[in-house]
Amino acid sequence: xxxxVDLYWLSSQINDASVKGIALAASxxxxxxxxxxxxxxxxxxDLAEVLGVSPATVSAAWAQLKKQKVLAGKGRSGVWxxxxxxxxxxxxFEKIGNYGDNIQADLAMxxxxxxxxxxxxxxxxxxxxxxxxxxxxxxxxSPQLLSAIQPRWPYPAEAYLATDGGFDAMNLVVQxxxxxxxxxxxxxxxxxxxxxxxDNVGAEILPLACDSEGPLPEVLTTLLExxxxxxxxxxxTHSATGHNISRGRRQALADVLATSSTLIIEDDGIGDxxxxxxxxxxxxxxxxxxxxxxxxxxxxxxxxxAVLSATSNMVKRIQAWRNFGVxxxxxxxxxxxxxxxEDAATQQHINVARETYRQRRxxxxxxxxxxxxxxxxxxxxxxxxxxxxxxxxxITLAARGIAVLPGERCRLGNTQFIRVSIACMNxxxxxxxxxxxxxxxxxxxSLGVNL
Numbered sequence: 001x002x003x004x005v006d007l008y009w010l011s012s013q014i015n016d017a018s019v020k021g022i023a024l025a026a027s028x029x030x031x032x033x034x035x036x037x038x039x040x041x042x043x044x045x046d047l048a049e050v051l052g053v054s055p056a057t058v059s060a061a062w063a064q065l066k067k068q069k070v071l072a073g074k075g076r077s078g079v080w081x082x083x084x085x086x087x088x089x090x091x092x093f094e095k096i097g098n099y100g101d102n103i104q105a106d107l108a109m110x111x112x113x114x115x116x117x118x119x120x121x122x123x124x125x126x127x128x129x130x131x132x133x134x135x136x137x138x139x140x141x142s143p144q145l146l147s148a149i150q151p152r153w154p155y156p157a158e159a160y161l162a163t164d165g166g167f168d169a170m171n172l173v174v175q176x177x178x179x180x181x182x183x184x185x186x187x188x189x190x191x192x193x194x195x196x197x198x199d200n201v202g203a204e205i206l207p208l209a210c211d212s213e214g215p216l217p218e219v220l221t222t223l224l225e226x227x228x229x230x231x232x233x234x235x236x237t238h239s240a241t242g243h244n245i246s247r248g249r250r251q252a253l254a255d256v257l258a259t260s261s262t263l264i265i266e267d268d269g270i271g272d273x274x275x276x277x278x279x280x281x282x283x284x285x286x287x288x289x290x291x292x293x294x295x296x297x298x299x300x301x302x303x304x305x306a307v308l309s310a311t312s313n314m315v316k317r318i319q320a321w322r323n324f325g326v327x328x329x330x331x332x333x334x335x336x337x338x339x340x341x342e343d344a345a346t347q348q349h350i351n352v353a354r355e356t357y358r359q360r361r362x363x364x365x366x367x368x369x370x371x372x373x374x375x376x377x378x379x380x381x382x383x384x385x386x387x388x389x390x391x392x393x394x395i396t397l398a399a400r401g402i403a404v405l406p407g408e409r410c411r412l413g414n415t416q417f418i419r420v421s422i423a424c425m426n427x428x429x430x431x432x433x434x435x436x437x438x439x440x441x442x443x444x445x446s447l448g449v450n451l
């Protein structure tokens with residue numbers, strides 16, 4: 001018979017009856033072995049009554065531990081202890097790349113082609129002349145980088161903060177501004193790691209459906225009625241679908257958001273490789289917009305650099321949380337990017353890279369169209385392919401030595417798709433890849449194609 005954790009003993013171990021306090025106390029007891037794997041937890045209602053909190057508070061605490069695979073179960077069957085490893089992990093992200101040893105064409109990661117990245121030698125050398133080099137002064141952004149980005153920024157922001165990459169910026173935002181149980185609207189699909197971040201803080205995720213022009217305004221209207229703390233979206237070159245938000249859709253979203261006070265978080269992950277010019281709703285809502293731009297895809301992943309803009313108060317809040325750790329981003333890396341932003345040769349190199357990626361996308365799209373699979377031309381380092389079954393697609397492609405990203409890593413709904421990176425695609429394998437993708441999508445290859 002399953003043993004149930006004593007209600008009054010458990011409540012006596014909880015000194016902080018907040019969501020975070022309950023989750024921390026329970027996870028500590030489980031990790032230390034005082035609550036064993038397989039034991040049943042007291043009912044949510046009973047524990048809430050003894051602690052003097054609402055059942056929603058206990059449910060939110062259990063939800064955190066469920067996402068960490070420590071608790072399982074719900075409803076009448078109750079909640080029980082399923083594991084004792086309470087270290088937070090980005091589950092979706094960690095699954096990417098485990099495709100076995102038989103892969104001949106790895107098209108899962110939309111990583112930039114190293115041959116198309118600018119040379120860093122001169123930029124790094126110039127950055128060594130930073131006047132604040134090796135100082136422990138915790139400035140939000142170096143004067144050189146600030147001077148370089150302000151003329152290029154999509155709106156006149158009040159304050160800026162340099163971070164260690166785009167996902168570091170987004171994680172800082174989530175950790176600082178989202179509490180367990182908070183509701184967060186996010187595009188569906190979205191970037192894999194954003195979902196992991198929200199899961200990690202125990203947010204309630206509200207999926208925002210999109211079409212080829214961006215998030216659907218009517219869906220956003222409905223979701224805003226649930227009082228979310230923020231809405232997160234990618235303003236240009238979506239990482240999963242490749243769409244850019246159309247000008248008409250931008251206005252429609254602005255009209256909807258004007259009826260709320262919800263924070264607006266913009267994740268511009270592809271940055272200067274996008275075919276679209278930078279834009280931001282910060283032009284309309286400067287007091288509640290946080291705009292994040294990554295420089296990794298265009299200038300180099302090892303630069304680990306992004307910049308976010310917000311109000312001065314918001315940047316101070318994010319900086320305060322950041323002071324628990326690194327406090328500031330390397331001035332060498334900041335000033336290297338600043339130098340490249342103002343170097344004509346580097347900017348021409350970025351233009352060539354953008355055009356090369358466009359050609360690679362079009363070659364694969366043409367090959368698929370010649371086989372009867374016609375897809376909309378979008379943007380980015382990958383293409384979005386609807387499929388009848390992700391499982392069938394992944395097995396079919398793996399059998400042919402091809403790895404792609406399944407939609408389940410970055411979606412919340414049931415739409416079946418795969419994301420295929422074109423960034424480093426070997427064009428000598430183009431015919432083989434196109435044949436396999438058509439079959440994986442659930443289509444028959446058109447006759448008359450040389451196989």
